Amino acid sequence: MNLEFPEKIPDILQPLVRSGAMPIVRQFCALNEEAVVYPEERRDPIGDRVWMRTPGLVHRYPDRALLHVTSACAVHCRFCFRRHVFTSEKGPLPDGDLERAIEYVRSKAEIREVILSGGDPLTLPRHRLERILACLAAIPHVETLRIHTRAPVVAPALLSQKLLAALTLVEKPIWMVLHVNSHLELTEPARTAIASLRRAGIPLLSQSVLLAGVNASLPDLLDLFRGLLREGVKPYYLHYPDLVENTHHFRIPLEDAIELVGQLRARLPGTAIPQFVVDIPGGYGKVPVPGPNVRQVQDSEWEFRSPLSGEWIRVKYPPCTSAGSSD
Numbered sequence: 001m002n003l004e005f006p007e008k009i010p011d012i013l014q015p016l017v018r019s020g021a022m023p024i025v026r027q028f029c030a031l032n033e034e035a036v037v038y039p040e041e042r043r044d045p046i047g048d049r050v051w052m053r054t055p056g057l058v059h060r061y062p063d064r065a066l067l068h069v070t071s072a073c074a075v076h077c078r079f080c081f082r083r084h085v086f087t088s089e090k091g092p093l094p095d096g097d098l099e100r101a102i103e104y105v106r107s108k109a110e111i112r113e114v115i116l117s118g119g120d121p122l123t124l125p126r127h128r129l130e131r132i133l134a135c136l137a138a139i140p141h142v143e144t145l146r147i148h149t150r151a152p153v154v155a156p157a158l159l160s161q162k163l164l165a166a167l168t169l170v171e172k173p174i175w176m177v178l179h180v181n182s183h184l185e186l187t188e189p190a191r192t193a194i195a196s197l198r199r200a201g202i203p204l205l206s207q208s209v210l211l212a213g214v215n216a217s218l219p220d221l222l223d224l225f226r227g228l229l230r231e232g233v234k235p236y237y238l239h240y241p242d243l244v245e246n247t248h249h250f251r252i253p254l255e256d257a258i259e260l261v262g263q264l265r266a267r268l269p270g271t272a273i274p275q276f277v278v279d280i281p282g283g284y285g286k287v288p289v290p291g292p293n294v295r296q297v298q299d300s301e302w303e304f305r306s307p308l309s310g311e312w313i314r315v316k317y318p319p320c321t322s323a324g325s326s327d
């Protein structure tokens with residue numbers, strides 16, 4: 001068993017784990033399948049390292065920069081694409097690195113948005129998070145901020161009144177993107193936390209990963225996206241699982257995924273339909289699938305056209321289970 005990435009399951013999910021709910025068990029419990037590694041899989045699947053400009057600062061698209069404000073998270077997701085990147089660096093980005101990152105953003109006038117990611121930004125001490133947001137908001141060319149977080153569903157207690165008040169005081173708009181993969185994660189405390197964000201006026205989006213045995217079936221996706229919309233969250237992205245080592249059991253064939261996602265259009269309002277994307281392995285950017293920039297070359301081999309460079313990138317996927325299978 002790969003304990004390089006130990007299990008970390010927050011209290012709120014324990015009852016669901018104990019009840020054996022597969023969409024929860026598979027996301028958070030280390031299963032034997034993890035021991036398998038295919039040569040096509042990588043430790044840094046989306047090329048964070050390629051675009052890292054200062055420690056913690058990833059600048060891949062000209063107008064947006066991603067800042068890893070911490071490598072800690074309230075939960076360890078077994079499919080995490082950063083499960084190998086951060087294992088040696090646990091905790092907040094050190095002060096010196098933070099200063100260099102903010103200085104980099106200040107020096108690049110083309111950066112209009114800074115995305116706080118990690119790890120989970122909401123696990124930072126509140127004062128540290130407030131200070132980071134205030135520093136970034138004070139940079140004239142930074143127009144919007146974004147926080148990518150799993151806290152509302154895995155650690156809703158982190159959404160304290162003080163934190164909400166602090167978020168509403170920031171000078172620039174903050175968009176929040178919640179990571180949720182199963183409607184089972186929308187527990188009552190999670191829904192309360194989401195409602196408090198909504199009442200604080202923070203626009204809420206979600207991102208999910210299409211995961212075999214978790215949500216890779218039509219009923220599960222409908223439950224998930226309807227559930228999010230009901231809480232006032234607009235589904236934003238649905239990601240095909242990244243080619244990260246030890247995660248083959250989460251992928252279904254991409255052609256099956258395209259077929260499945262295509263079935264949402266007739267069954268959900270547009271407001272509940274996320275964009276299905278592949279983050280091209282190697283750091284070439286995200287591409288919507290299906291679309292003009294995606295083509296299947298042969299069985300489990302695809303080409304994606306980088307939105308950044310225009311090059312066609314060939315990607316071979318290892319063997320995987322079929323759609324709808326739960327193991």
Ligand SMILES: *Cc1c(COP(=O)(O)O)cnc(C)c1O
Nearest residue numbers: 058059060061064065066115286
């Ligand atoms: C996904 C990602 C972004 C944000 O992309 P959006 O399409 O704007 O959500 C920015 N930087 C990096 C490095 C990313 O991986």
